[in-house]
Amino acid sequence: MQTFYTIALLLTGVILSNIIKQLVPRIPEAFILIIVGVILSFTPAFHNFELRPEFFMLVVIAPIMFIDGQKQSFNRIRQRFRVVFFLSVVLAGASALVVGVLTNNFETKWTLPVAIALAAIVTPTDAVAVKSMTSGTAMPENVNEALELESLFNDATGLVILDLALSVLQNGTFSAITGVEHFIFVALGGVIIGIIAGFLIVSLRVNLNMRANNPETIIIPISLLTPFLVYLLAEHLGTSGILAVVATGMVHNWESERLRLTSTRVQLTSATVWNTISSFLNSVVFLFLGVTLPMVWKDFIQMGTMTIAQLIGISLLIYLSMLAIRYWWSVHEDPDNPDHFLGPHDKSVHQLWSRIFAISGVHGTVTLAMAFSLPTRIGGHPFPYREELIVIATLVILISMLVSAISLPLMLPVKTTEYSLADIDHIRNKMVDYATLQLRDTIDDHAVREALTEQLQSQKGALNGQIIDFDEYQELMFETKDFIVTYIHGPSISAKYSLEVVNIYEKILNNFVAPNFNPREHFANRVHYIFKKNFKKVSGLCKHALWHVKNGQITKHQRTVARQKWLAAQPSDTFQQRLDVRDALLELNNEVIDSTDKYLDDVLRGRLLRKQSNNQYINLVRRSINRYCSMVRHDYNKQAVFVSSDLYIQAFQQEYNFIQRGVSRGVITPEMATVLYDEINQAQSLQLQRTQQLQIITS
Structure with missing residues (x-):
């Protein structure tokens, strides 16, 4: 010892x-x-x-x-x-x-x-x-x-x-x-x-x-x-x-x-x-x-x-x-x-x-x-x-x-470099966003697309829940919700879905509260949210238990019998209408997902064309919208989505291409390129190793 x-x-x-x-x-x-x-x-x-x-x-x-x-x-x-x-x-x-x-x-x-x-x-x-x-x-x-x-x-x-x-x-x-x-x-x-x-x-x-x-x-x-x-x-x-x-x-x-x-x-x-x-x-x-x-x-x-x-x-x-x-x-x-x-x-x-x-x-x-x-x-x-x-x-x-x-x-003279950490962060952020956009355009599966995006964005090193400008996040969040409202009231959606389905979807959207990623307010809001959520859950359970006691539905058998009686009393066409509305909502939700993805991709693409690299808030908005869409379809599955090694190799190759073009144009110095090449090499080795381990576990 x-x-x-x-x-x-x-x-x-x-x-x-x-x-x-x-x-x-x-x-x-x-x-x-x-x-x-x-x-x-x-x-x-x-x-x-x-x-x-x-x-x-x-x-x-x-x-x-x-x-x-x-x-x-x-x-x-x-x-x-x-x-x-x-x-x-x-x-x-x-x-x-x-x-x-x-x-x-x-x-x-x-x-x-x-x-x-x-x-x-x-x-x-x-x-x-x-x-x-x-x-x-x-x-x-x-x-x-x-x-x-x-x-x-x-x-x-x-x-x-x-x-x-x-x-x-x-x-x-x-x-x-x-x-x-x-x-x-x-x-x-x-x-x-x-x-x-x-x-x-x-x-x-x-x-x-x-x-x-x-x-x-x-x-x-x-x-x-x-x-x-x-x-x-x-x-x-x-x-x-x-x-x-x-x-x-x-x-x-x-x-x-x-x-x-x-x-x-x-x-x-x-x-x-x-x-x-x-x-x-x-x-x-x-x-x-x-x-x-x-x-x-x-x-x-x-x-x-x-x-x-x-x-x-x-x-x-x-x-x-x-x-x-x-x-x-x-x-x-x-x-x-x-x-x-x-x-x-x-x-x-x-x-x-x-x-x-x-x-x-x-x-x-x-x-x-x-x-x-x-x-x-x-x-x-x-x-x-x-x-x-x-x-x-x-x-x-x-x-x-x-x-x-x-x-x-x-x-001795002070050691100097031809670049600062801020310069490296600027180029790295643009590199990751560029590779992300290139791969998102080629992937049809939304789950795979988002899983790959989250993994690539982690190269920026930013912690979850931290952004540079909270106002930009709030502004884009409101703009994205306005885009969704405009989209679901557009002619293509109106011709395909009933007004009832569109109104229900809009009501769900208006009730959705995006998470607060402001680091100054996030902790206090999180504590308040947890307290409010648990209090509401406990009070709901109490009311639920009292109603079952009052109506004689205490045991599982009693609840099953009561449920069957209620279903038998409902008109068959009413029940079928509810199923149709639910299916229409899920289908509309899938279309909203695809259109919103393209909208946010265009926002990111525009910022890259304007040489802007502080784009972390766009990914946070994307994450919030994905959370909302998951709530609509009641998909709370936390199981990891498998992303193939081929997609990761393509993504890292896009990052290499971005750096090579930057060096050839004189935008990126050879010293900065060496640092970023090393980061890409390490990220690629680590990711391919993890993917291989995941394949072994799931096989």
Whole structure:
């Protein structure tokens, strides 16, 4: 149950953070998650929580690195190998060495291996944290690519350097040759294991995909287990589990490139599952950071004023040193290297991008996990200054995040798009209305026509009972009722139906009250309507019961006998006249339905010709008229109407055609078209899946 409570609280924290982000979009999401994590630390499940590095690296970091690896390709890494090597190995190693030496000189009581261990801990960078800080700004693509490639591999560099430092503390000796050999074995071994395991798993997936009847039920679970199995295997063999899962992820990227448009269902399902997991885990890392902070703070405030000031000073020194090293490397990046990311050296943009790259070296939860991975005892003695190292790592994380959150939004331009949400809504509404009209003209069955219309109109995203202009709805409702009155008194109807039938139908129409869709008045009117309806129903039942008691018609048999006597007393021609009037009313009602549908279609068509997209109220009027016509024929059947897949395919094809014509005419930008194409694809996939499920249920 403890595990269940922990997962439930993490999910609650992610949901709460997303809600807060919508309310205060100016605050970076990472800080919101950290604050929510601090709040969660006061719950029993996270009270006195201390991060377990092995669990965290396996369950959280391994899947994240696997997902990041799937976003890279072997060709891209091969082309960028020189830059990747310098970013993730040379720059990380140089930063660790410089920071270690400076820290050792500043804190003379520490041995060099302890200082190097601290430097290794603060080496990994977090590109996800940077994206959180710059969500509303336009980060240069080259700088963003450099940050992603750096964070993809420098975690492993930091872990290997930390392992070397701990080995020196354990054994008391250090050999440069042994250290380099160990580094090569751990790093290269992890990559090789990841590639081999990746190809084996991919081969298994491909074979299962070719032979299984329902491959996604087998392949998706294998995909979910892959990062955990590869990480555990690599760590068991003494190599880098992080590099192994990254390499395996790249192999899976290669598999996707080879599959192309085959096995589309498996690929789409897998992508959706992993995108959801990635979003959740990237939020969880900051929740864990927030949950851990109170425990670190508790140790921090017990260290005394002088120690606190000293630790803050060391943290600032470490951060400034790493900032300077990153900036120096950025400025002096090899100008002859065709793969340089930060622009030509003779351009002013190079200095700006260099500063952005330097400040974007944000440290995240991996740094904290490495700090907590320090053993409590080493070489038979308590680990020296373990609490101080954890505090410094935490301070470096917070300093790097604060500096980035303040500086980067000031340095980067605000992210802009060539369209607004209102533009998308405008085009989407016209697209849906256009497709609706095209299909309505080809469908004779009223029930199918209305069911398809309702389903297509739901693409607009408007909630039932909400319209933009209530006055337009009321005006069209009155105009439609006037149209019906004019129609039933027209020559074609007068020649076919008696005046009695027409007058009865008009009386029913005049008594019909359209529902109130005004959001300001709808709730109050709804409450009043329900109360009035139930009161009328109860009073009617009471009167009905009293009449039956008074006339001796209590039992079912008594009521049946009384009914038969009444029917026998009625003239046969009178009863037949009533049946004829009823049949005529139903036939007239069907003609009113068809004529009203055409009238409302013409209203919608006219608004589209005038480039008007706010047409939701027309569908609400159509819905009200359908409700009235159902009441006339006493058709209260709520059973769903089946609409064939062919009709939906035709409708979505009409939407595609609308967008294509808009793009060719220059009315719709390519960026807007991409968004709408994606919406149509998703709507089509979902609707066809639902139609297939309905066929299975009803067959």
